Amino acid sequence: MPTIQHEAIVRLFYERPQLAAELLAESLHVRLPDYDHAAVESGDLTEVTPAELRADSVIVLSRERADARPEPVLAVVVEVQRDRDPDKHWSWPMYLISLRNRMKCPSILLVICPDPGVARWSRQPIGLGHxxxxxxxxxAGPTDxxxxxxxxxxxxxxxLAVLSxxxxxxxxxxxxxxxxxLTAVHKLDPERGALYADMVRAALPHKIWEHLENLMQTETREFLSDWARDNVARGKAEGLVEGKAEGLVEGKAEGKAEAIFAVLSARGLDLPDDVRSAIADCSDLGRLDAWIRASVTVESARDLLDI
Incomplete structure (x- = not known):
């Protein structure tokens, strides 16, 4: 089952498809064709095989044409791999074949591996028999x-900073x-900054986050989730540009609810009226905090009510 870290990394490529091209060209030194746009395509790669195949993300680079629709020039399968999985040596080639057939352009496989051992395993050549x-x-492992x-x-x-x-x-x-x-997200649009802030906070194991937080100057920094909650809820971005905590309101229930709404909105998720009411009427601060963390990765706003 995908972890929060896995889903957070996948989300980065949905937020900015150009990130795939950057890693290929700048970190892995792959020569890319000339292109004008990078866009997310469906990760469903089952067209040519009966078994279900779904990549973590598919990014298509395309070139503008004066008298026709943009022409796909390269399709990139992006896979986030956190563990060794021998089944991938069978499915990865099928991803490329299916995507090449669907897009009618060259296809390439980009594997993101935060763990160095898994990165070494993922680099193993896969012989196809022919x-x-x-x-x-x-x-793209830690050294890349x-x-x-x-x-x-x-x-x-x-x-890229979140991935870093x-x-x-x-x-x-x-x-x-x-x-x-931390300094950078304070300068972003509040909703976008909140999304990346909570994304990192949720993706890092608690012990690692606590260790990092203890090593930082905590008097001028807040927990990322606190920033998302308070800054988005109250719009106090100006004070945070300098990394200062003054001017932030207390984490009241209504502020937490507004932060949840902001993150869901930034992710483009539909918010039904009954779900909005349930969140707005909740006075359990602990549950609201759990919803704030979960709002970064849930597939639908309604899923929050099951947490």
């Missing part, structure tokens, strides 16, 4: 994901990478 046909997955230490760089590419935090959280540079992201 002479000369060998799939060598392109893997850059350490984003500058708040300016993090603000320019917050999706998740990938390098346990390294000595972890606190500085997190600090750069």
């Amino acid at each position: 002479p000369g046909l060998v799939l060598s997955p392109l893997v 994901v850059p350490m984003i230490l500058s708040p300016l760089e993090a603000a320019e590419d917050p999706e 935090v998740i990938t390098h959280a346990t390294t000595p540079e972890g606190p500085d990478i997190l600090n750069a992201l």
Whole structure:
């Protein structure tokens, strides 16, 4: 079953499809064709096989044409791999074949591996049996994901900064990478910043987050989920640009509810009236906090009521 960390990384590519092209070109030094757009396509790859095949994400690079629809020039299967799974050596080639057939353009496999051991395993060539046909997955492991230490760089590419935090959280540079992201999200649109803030907070194991938080200057930084809750709810972004806590309101129930609404809205999820009412009427602060964390990854707003 996918973990919160897995879903958070997948979400990054939905938020910014260009991230796949950046990793391929800048980290893995893959020469890409000229293109104008990067867009998310359906990850359902069952068209040519009877078994269900679904990739974590599919990104298609396309080129504009004057007299026709944009032409796909490269299709990228993005897989987030956290553990060794021998079945992937059978399914990954099928992903590429199915996607190539559907898009009528070259296809490529990009595997994101936060764990170095899993990254080494994922790089193993996959022989397809036919002479000369060998799939060598392109893997972005910890050595390929850059350490984003500058708040300016993090603000320019917050999706890569989120991936950098998740990938390098346990390294000595972890606190500085997190600090750069904290500063950067404060400068983003409040709803977008809240989405990435809670995404990182939810994706990191509690012990790792607590260790990083203890190493930082906590008097001028808040927990990411606290920032999402209070800053989005009350719109106090200006004070947070300088990383200061003054001016934030207390975490009252109505503020927590508004933060949940903001995150769901930023993710484009429909919010039925009965679900909105249930959240707005809730006075259990602990349950509201749980809903804030879950709102980053749930498939529908209604799923929150089951938590």
